[in-house]
Amino acid sequence: MNTADTIVAPASAVSGAVAVIRLSGAEALDIARRIWRGRRDPGAPENIRKMLLGKVGDAPVLAVYMKAPHSYTGDDVVELQCHGGAAAAHSVLAAALDAGCRMAEPGEFTFRAFVNGKLDLLQAEAVADVVRSGSDAALKLAERQLAGRLSARLGQLYDLINRFRSECEARLDFPDEELDFAPGVPDALTEAAAVIGQLLAALPAGAALRDGVNVVLAGRPNSGKSSLLNLLSGRDRAIVSDIPGTTRDTVECDAVIRGIPVHLTDTAGLRDSTDAVEKLGVERSRRSIAAAQIVLWLLDLTSTEPEQEVAELLRSAPPGSIAVWNKVDLAADRTPPDLPERFPVVSISARTGENLEALYDAVMKQLFAAARPELPEIAPNARAGRELEVARAALEVAEKEYRRGNYELAAEESARAARAVGVIVGRHADPDLLDEVFKNFCIGK
Numbered sequence: 002m003n004t005a006d007t008i009v010a011p012a013s014a015v016s017g018a019v020a021v022i023r024l025s026g027a028e029a030l031d032i033a034r035r036i037w038r039g040r041r042d043p044g045a046p047e048n049i050r051k052m053l054l055g056k057v058g059d060a061p062v063l064a065v066y067m068k069a070p071h072s073y074t075g076d077d078v079v080e081l082q083c084h085g086g087a088a089a090a091h092s093v094l095a096a097a098l099d100a101g102c103r104m105a106e107p108g109e110f111t112f113r114a115f116v117n118g119k120l121d122l123l124q125a126e127a128v129a130d131v132v133r134s135g136s137d138a139a140l141k142l143a144e145r146q147l148a149g150r151l152s153a154r155l156g157q158l159y160d161l162i163n164r165f166r167s168e169c170e171a172r173l174d175f176p177d178e179e180l181d182f183a184p185g186v187p188d189a190l191t192e193a194a195a196v197i198g199q200l201l202a203a204l205p206a207g208a209a210l211r212d213g214v215n216v217v218l219a220g221r222p223n224s225g226k227s228s229l230l231n232l233l234s235g236r237d238r239a240i241v242s243d244i245p246g247t248t249r250d251t252v253e254c255d256a257v258i259r260g261i262p263v264h265l266t267d268t269a270g271l272r273d274s275t276d277a278v279e280k281l282g283v284e285r286s287r288r289s290i291a292a293a294q295i296v297l298w299l300l301d302l303t304s305t306e307p308e309q310e311v312a313e314l315l316r317s318a319p320p321g322s323i324a325v326w327n328k329v330d331l332a333a334d335r336t337p338p339d340l341p342e343r344f345p346v347v348s349i350s351a352r353t354g355e356n357l358e359a360l361y362d363a364v365m366k367q368l369f370a371a372a373r374p375e376l377p378e379i380a381p382n383a384r385a386g387r388e389l390e391v392a393r394a395a396l397e398v399a400e401k402e403y404r405r406g407n408y409e410l411a412a413e414e415s416a417r418a419a420r421a422v423g424v425i426v427g428r429h430a431d432p433d434l435l436d437e438v439f440k441n442f443c444i445g446k
């Protein structure tokens with residue numbers, strides 16, 4: 002992306018009450034002066050960072066100028082605020098484009114902040130995470146990363162690896178007998194491996210928080226899938242009725258379970274049907290089940306044919322599906338039939354919410370092997386995870402070579418490890434990587 006142009010984009014959602022149009026680049030102030038008219042000049046020293054009321058055409062518009070380098074991007078930035086709605090925002094945007102701005106690419110403001118040294122690559126990614134975070138815990142993780150907590154940890158790791166590398170190099174320069182090294186592997190290497198281990202251990206929680214978890218509700222008709230969808234999401238999202246085969250298409254909605262964002266999918270009840278539409282629905286159900294991270298398999302505890310409920314579970318549920326006996330409020334004294342061990346079992350009522358905590362426990366155990374997992378303060382994303390694996394492998398080789406007295410090879414491998422860690426924060430960023438990172442941003446960020 003060219004960083005010399007002055008770029009413009011709407012920085013707020015189209016449907017908001019107020020729209021923010023953001024200009025960034027060397028000509029931001031000049032272009033703003035051409036399209037915005039007010040009594041005071043936003044570029045006058047006493048007006049910098051002040052909201053000034055004026056007009057673009059006939060529309061009232063507030064303008065604020067943030068002088069480089071004290072802006073989000075590190076360039077000169079002007080933000081114009083007008084009435085929300087697509088038409089009002091578009092007319093200000095069009096005026097800025099006419100006056101010499103170029104439309105910004107997705108993530109281009111944050112890209113400039115990265116190029117200008119305002120953010121490292123992990124912090125830039127955290128900006129996108131903040132915007133799309135699906136729960137309070139996900140937001141906190143993103144905010145800590147934006148504040149540089151993960152970058153600081155990686156900085157420590159980088160230093161540890163380089164300390165180990167200098168010890169290798171010192172051994173090269175001075176043969177063993179001249180150096181008073183304690184035998185064994187240097188502490189810096191052990192510590193670096195421990196930091197990598199901790200960071201990689203937080204990878205699953207990081208993925209769950211950032212991306213959310215796909216949870217599919219499946220089972221026979223009338224088992225209470227749609228009721229549970231509504232209960233978990235706190236919304237009256239799916240039609241519930243006592244007619245088997247009510248849900249035909251998949252119904253999706255978002256919820257939060259113990260701080261983890263989840264994408265719920267309610268499915269058509271599985272049964273052999275002669276109805277063409279229901280058959281298509283059942284096919285969709287099977288596709289959703291195959292793509293799920295977690296399957297909640299509902300079984301009707303009040304069913305007059307409990308063996309049918311179990312038979313469908315055995316036939317269609319992937320191993321690890323959580324077997325959920327539903328409607329305990331109607332059948333508290335009924336003991337459900339035993340199920341194979343590969344299915345964790347809970348009993349709930351999707352109507353009264355009884356035992357919902359036990360269901361949450363089962364979901365958390367499935368995800369994190371603990372009912373009440375401690376969510377990490379910092380966690381690498383998938384990209385960082387891949388580089389950390391590279392670093393871990395390189396350090397393992399480095400350790401072996403060091404023990405054998407091959408200090409040159411050990412130094413080379415530690416350099417490789419350091420490089421991988423550097424890539425995470427963008428120290429050695431190639432253009433393809435930057436494209437990859439910033440293309441996931443929205444326009445205006």
Ligand SMILES: Nc1nc2c(ncn2[C@@H]2O[C@H](COP(=O)(O)OP(=O)(O)OP(=O)(O)O)[C@@H](O)[C@H]2O)c(=O)[nH]1
Nearest residue numbers: 222223224225226227228242246247248270351352
């Ligand atoms: N008492 C009681 N009734 C329930 C419970 N869960 C569901 N029901 C009732 O069972 C019937 C079926 O519920 P749904 O949620 O529509 O079942 P479903 O699995 O989505 O059914 P299909 O869409 O037909 O596959 C409705 O009458 C619900 O009110 C429960 O926990 N207790």
Ligand SMILES: [Mg+2]
Nearest residue numbers: 226227247248
């Ligand atoms: Mg349903």
